[in-house]
Amino acid sequence: MTIAQNIIQDFRMPTVFRVGVGAFTTLVKEIEELGAKKVAIVSDKGLEKVGVVQKVLDHIKPLSIPTITYTEISGEPTFQLLKEAVLTIDAEKCDVIIGIGGGSALDVAKATAALCGKDDITSYLNGEKVVKSRAVKCILLPTTSGTGSEVTMNAIFGDEEQQVKRGIVSPVFLPDVAIIDPELTISCPARVTAASGVDAFTHAIESYIAIKATPLTKVYSEKAMKLFPSNITRAVHNGNDLDARTGMSWVSSLAGVALANAGVGAVHALAYPLGGKYHIEHGVANALLMPFVFEVIGKTCTEEMMEVASFLQLGDFKSQPSEALKAVVDYMYQLLEDLDLPTSLSELGIEEDSLPMLAEQAAKIDRLLSNTPYKLNEQKILGIYQSAFKGRVGN
Numbered sequence: 001m002t003i004a005q006n007i008i009q010d011f012r013m014p015t016v017f018r019v020g021v022g023a024f025t026t027l028v029k030e031i032e033e034l035g036a037k038k039v040a041i042v043s044d045k046g047l048e049k050v051g052v053v054q055k056v057l058d059h060i061k062p063l064s065i066p067t068i069t070y071t072e073i074s075g076e077p078t079f080q081l082l083k084e085a086v087l088t089i090d091a092e093k094c095d096v097i098i099g100i101g102g103g104s105a106l107d108v109a110k111a112t113a114a115l116c117g118k119d120d121i122t123s124y125l126n127g128e129k130v131v132k133s134r135a136v137k138c139i140l141l142p143t144t145s146g147t148g149s150e151v152t153m154n155a156i157f158g159d160e161e162q163q164v165k166r167g168i169v170s171p172v173f174l175p176d177v178a179i180i181d182p183e184l185t186i187s188c189p190a191r192v193t194a195a196s197g198v199d200a201f202t203h204a205i206e207s208y209i210a211i212k213a214t215p216l217t218k219v220y221s222e223k224a225m226k227l228f229p230s231n232i233t234r235a236v237h238n239g240n241d242l243d244a245r246t247g248m249s250w251v252s253s254l255a256g257v258a259l260a261n262a263g264v265g266a267v268h269a270l271a272y273p274l275g276g277k278y279h280i281e282h283g284v285a286n287a288l289l290m291p292f293v294f295e296v297i298g299k300t301c302t303e304e305m306m307e308v309a310s311f312l313q314l315g316d317f318k319s320q321p322s323e324a325l326k327a328v329v330d331y332m333y334q335l336l337e338d339l340d341l342p343t344s345l346s347e348l349g350i351e352e353d354s355l356p357m358l359a360e361q362a363a364k365i366d367r368l369l370s371n372t373p374y375k376l377n378e379q380k381i382l383g384i385y386q387s388a389f390k391g392r393v394g395n
């Protein structure tokens, strides 16, 4: 493994990072310790419907702290929705925000906590300014495994005008407390379990080969990859399997820490335009594009592909290193089939003549492309979209 010598990097995590079955019950203690006077619960419509929001309300009721709920999120959030959330919650003068949900609700919760009390929030949303401080405390509880949003410094929103998805980044997006309880993911539907689970795997593998990866971030990426194969299929096909759900909670949070500190790369860069224009779920877009992107970029990281093949128990490729990439890419394709995820862009209703526009947008996402150990230009990106449009030849 080559270690980049020119990278000096901080390593950040939430102040409290708690994982385990039953961890949810420590929420009351955390709210008390943060000295909450008024609490906002931020979640989405789906979680309200399955009773998760009520579960939080019931749990914190004995505290008798004034509480509001914000559950206007449906689908992946936009900057417009974030502005509305900040306006609503800021007006209530809450001093603790509890985000509970998948990446969508958690991103709204953490960005709202950071933006409450700020003037001119548009300048933070368009990237002119970075949020440097946060007056409102923040507790995040994921219900998918997952985006890792509870342990990252990113929050991702749809830009309706530009029809793209864009991340805003700040160290203060890390919550005060991340509580990762596998039981909260039991009700997660199979398709979301599959898509968000493969999203977590994407975080692990992309952070592992990232330009900004360090020996420390690689420990997290590696462990996430090792835990993934034995848990993902069981979690998708038997949602009540708490053992598999626990495994996936670890995959997601370990991969999230790696993503937060090493970043991700080209798979995410190509996935964002699909979310912006076609509203394809983030996890589905990543899962589908991953084999097609790795077929191209994996050629420059043979050693890492051999290591990844070993983490995934695909075999020992020391005597034939070039075969490791093929084995890893085959595994990625097979995942799509095993988890009932779409296998081509055409299947998702993407129009072939929009591929050049998608390539033009993806080629602009330098933050991610420059973190990938293979230089992808617009032409090469278009080639990847064209392959993904057709799907795997021979399938």
Ligand SMILES: NC(=O)c1ccc[n+]([C@@H]2O[C@H](COP(=O)([O-])OP(=O)(O)OC[C@H]3O[C@@H](n4cnc5c(N)ncnc54)[C@H](O)[C@@H]3O)[C@@H](O)[C@H]2O)c1
Pocket (backbone or CB within 6 Å): 044, 045, 046, 047, 050, 075, 076, 077, 101, 102, 103, 104, 105, 107, 143, 144, 146, 147, 148, 149, 152, 153, 154, 155, 156, 157, 165, 184, 185, 186, 187, 188, 189, 192, 195, 196, 199, 282, 283
């Ligand atoms: N901040 C980050 O670091 C980061 C990283 C990756 C992705 N993201 C963002 O996260 C979002 C995607 O998040 P996601 O994949 O977790 O899905 P999601 O939050 O959009 O949720 C998908 C659906 O699943 C439902 N759901 C979630 N958990 C459930 C549960 N336990 N029981 C029943 N229903 C449940 C939700 O109600 C929703 O309808 C995207 O906007 C993506 O860009 C953020």
